[in-house]
Amino acid sequence: xxxxxxxxxxxxxxxxxxxxxxxxxxxxxxxxxxxxxxxxxxxxxxxxxxxxxxxxxxxxxxxxxxxxxxxxxxxxxxxxxxxxxxxxxxxxxxxxxxxxxxxxxxxxxxxxxxxxxxxxxxxxxxxxxxxxxxxxxxxxxxxxxxxxxxxxxxxxxxxxxxxxxxxxxxxxxxxxxxxxxxxxxxxxxxxxxxxxxxxxxxxxxxxxxxxxxxxxxxxxxxxxxxxxxxxxxxxxxxxxxxxxxxxxxxxxxxxxxxxxxxxxxxxxxxxxxxxxxxxxxxxxxxxxxxxxxxxxxxxxxxxxxxxxxxxxxxxxxxxxxxxxxxxxxxxxxxxxxxxxxxxxxxxxxxxxxxx
Amino acid sequence: xxxxxxxxxxxxxxxxxxxxxxxxxxxxxxxxxxxxxxxxxxxxxxxxxxxxxxxxxxxxxxxxxxxxxxxxxxxxxxxxxxxxxxxxxxxxxxxxxxxxxxxxxxxxxxxxxxxxxxxxxxxxxxxxxxxxxxxxxxxxxxxxxxxxxxxxxxxxxxxxxxxxxxxxxxxxxxxxxxxxxxxxxxxxxxxxxxxxxxxxxxxxxxxxxxxxxxxxxxxxxxxxxxxxxxxxxxxxxxxxxxxxxxxxxxxxxxxxxxxxxxxxxxxxxxxxxxxxxxxx
Numbered sequence: 001x002x003x004x005x006x007x008x009x010x011x012x013x014x015x016x017x018x019x020x021x022x023x024x025x026x027x028x029x030x031x032x033x034x035x036x037x038x039x040x041x042x043x044x045x046x047x048x049x050x051x052x053x054x055x056x057x058x059x060x061x062x063x064x065x066x067x068x069x070x071x072x073x074x075x076x077x078x079x080x081x082x083x084x085x086x087x088x089x090x091x092x093x094x095x096x097x098x099x100x101x102x103x104x105x106x107x108x109x110x111x112x113x114x115x116x117x118x119x120x121x122x123x124x125x126x127x128x129x130x131x132x133x134x135x136x137x138x139x140x141x142x143x144x145x146x147x148x149x150x151x152x153x154x155x156x157x158x159x160x161x162x163x164x165x166x167x168x169x170x171x172x173x174x175x176x177x178x179x180x181x182x183x184x185x186x187x188x189x190x191x192x193x194x195x196x197x198x199x200x201x202x203x204x205x206x207x208x209x210x211x212x213x214x215x216x217x218x219x220x221x222x223x224x225x226x227x228x229x230x231x232x233x234x235x236x237x238x239x240x241x242x243x244x245x246x247x248x249x250x251x252x253x254x255x256x257x258x259x260x261x262x263x264x265x266x267x268x269x270x271x272x273x274x275x276x277x278x279x280x281x282x283x284x285x286x287x288x289x290x291x292x293x294x295x296x297x298x299x300x301x302x303x304x305x306x307x308x309x310x311x312x313x314x315x316x317x318x319x320x321x322x323x324x325x326x327x328x329x330x331x332x333x334x335x336x337x338x339x340x341x342x343x344x345x346x347x348x349x350x351x352x353x354x355x
Numbered sequence: 356x357x358x359x360x361x362x363x364x365x366x367x368x369x370x371x372x373x374x375x376x377x378x379x380x381x382x383x384x385x386x387x388x389x390x391x392x393x394x395x396x397x398x399x400x401x402x403x404x405x406x407x408x409x410x411x412x413x414x415x416x417x418x419x420x421x422x423x424x425x426x427x428x429x430x431x432x433x434x435x436x437x438x439x440x441x442x443x444x445x446x447x448x449x450x451x452x453x454x455x456x457x458x459x460x461x462x463x464x465x466x467x468x469x470x471x472x473x474x475x476x477x478x479x480x481x482x483x484x485x486x487x488x489x490x491x492x493x494x495x496x497x498x499x500x501x502x503x504x505x506x507x508x509x510x511x512x513x514x515x516x517x518x519x520x521x522x523x524x525x526x527x528x529x530x531x532x533x534x535x536x537x538x539x540x541x542x543x544x545x546x547x548x549x550x551x552x553x554x555x556x557x558x559x560x561x562x563x564x565x566x567x568x569x570x571x572x573x574x575x576x577x578x579x580x581x582x583x584x585x586x587x588x589x590x591x592x593x594x595x596x597x598x599x600x601x602x603x604x605x606x607x608x609x610x611x612x613x614x615x616x617x618x619x620x621x622x623x624x625x626x627x628x629x630x631x632x633x634x635x
Binding site: 049050051052073074075076077078079080081083085087088089091100101104105149152153156171 | 484523525527528531532533534535538542543547566595628
């Protein structure tokens with residue numbers, strides 16, 4: 001089932017949560033809404049679910065497979081919604097939690113007792129927690145609770161599955177595991193899914209498509225590779241992964257980065273840590289002077305922390321072999337040479353100067 | 356040195372415990388014993404006679420009747436008010452919250468007087484009520500209104516913090532699973548608050564049976580008609596019928612003890628339920 005979001009606008013008092021958002025989510029895909037807190041991603045998800053309504057003045061629409069559902073309340077939208085804090089029914093067993101959506105169906109559509117039992121156990125099998133049917137939510141770990149919440153949402157055979165920061169309340173290890181598991185689950189059941197996250201790594205790892213949001217607007221939509229390799233804006237580049245920012249100015253049609261303290265206004269050069277080379281001598285092209293602050297050799301990459309002329313921290317990641325060829329020590333004066341970089345002007349517009 | 360410390364601890368603990376026991380004994384246990392002793396001072400037969408006397412019986416029935424009418428109404432009002440206040444943000448929310456608290460803030464006697472001013476013969480609605488041959492003040496409807504007013508906050512006050520703490524995510528989950536509003540209320544909201552609700556109902560019940568001030572103002576003290584049990588006790592006492600007064604008082608005391616036992620049971624059950632389904 002495809003989802004079409006058309007001109008959705010939402011304000012809470014004076015705060016503009018969503019600013020005329022348009023988005024198409026193709027059928028069967030797993031899409032991530034990625035953005036910092038306050039970017040409107042959760043609000044958008046809740047509007048798709050029907051838990052929140054868009055501002056009526058903008059006459060925005062939500063369509064499932066081309067059919068408008070904007071006026072349907074949440075209980076008639078047939079969406080599976082997974083909450084960040086699980087929202088399991090605390091007075092019901094795991095079995096009853098999953099059976100809930102089937103038991104509340106109108107008499108004509110309600111499955112028989114045996115069918116409900118069968119359905120609940122097949123879902124428990126899907127989330128690999130068959131042995132926990134008679135437990136109460138308080139007796140489960142966070143990861144187990146979230147899997148039960150997912151099974152409960154899937155019980156009503158939803159047209160779309162919506163997950164609000166599904167791993168946000170879990171610790172790092174369980175999170176990575178559940179992330180992989182969610183991807184695997186989606187490959188098994190292929191239900192159109194949208195999940196909200198502020199964790200770029202999570203989005204890059206799990207999603208088919210990433211929608212990057214900022215201040216109630218969509219900054220970029222694309223495959224993980226696309227948004228990472230080809231960010232559409234300075235915001236996307238900064239939000240997806242670590243990035244170093246060098247401040248400089250334009251002089252004689254060329255961008256200049258001397259690393260001097262007075263070069264505040266002007267242009268910014270964005271370079272990812274693995275796109276910087278550390279040299280002892282300045283190169284022929286752009287080389288930015290910096291001073292080594294700290295070197296961390298433990299880990300898959302050598303991490304070098306430096307301070308540029310403006311005393312801003314610069315991070316460089318290099319493979320161990322490269323580092324062994326030209327080792328550096330703290331307080332050493334070196335030159336940084338960007339291999340891949342992007343230049344942005346005062347109003348965040350992309351610039352194409354020779355550097 | 357450890358020994359000294361332990362001994363000091365022992366003595367201070369003992370002193371505190373003794374003080375607590377003394378206060379409870381003098382203020383609560385002793386009066387209760389006096390009530391019982393006075394009630395049975397002339398033997399069980401005299402007690403029975405006082406209690407079975409028609410006016411006393413009428414007072415018991417009136418009290419039970421008023422309670423039976425008021426508690427369900429205030430349970431419904433309290434639930435509705437708590438639900439609205441705890442789960443929604445709307446204009447006038449804090450006003451509603453203040454209104455819920457109003458009966459706690461206003462002296463019951465003042466509340467009774469307000470009802471007289473509104474419904475009494477010389478009150479705002481007095482002429483209209485007279486014309487339609489309706490009696491509110493110095494009749495059962497007045498007692499009902501006064502008791503309703505005084506006991507209004509109990510259920511709501513018990514539920515508001517509980518419901519606010521639980522939030523509305525479970526309700527949203529139920530709705531997203533296709534439940535109707537009513538199904539959500541019955542299957543999710545109500546089971547989550549049932550012990551708190553029961554606790555509020557018991558407190559409301561206790562106050563409804565024992566209310567004196569507001570009821571005293573609006574009742575008119577008509578024997579066998581508008582005298583509730585607490586009022587009847589006062590009337591008998593003022594007539595120097597001590598045995599009869601204490602006999603009736605012992606019934607109230609008995610009802611209070613039943614309430615206390617129920618309350619304790621509910622509290623324990625509620626805590627167990629919280630332990631089971633606690634921080635889900």
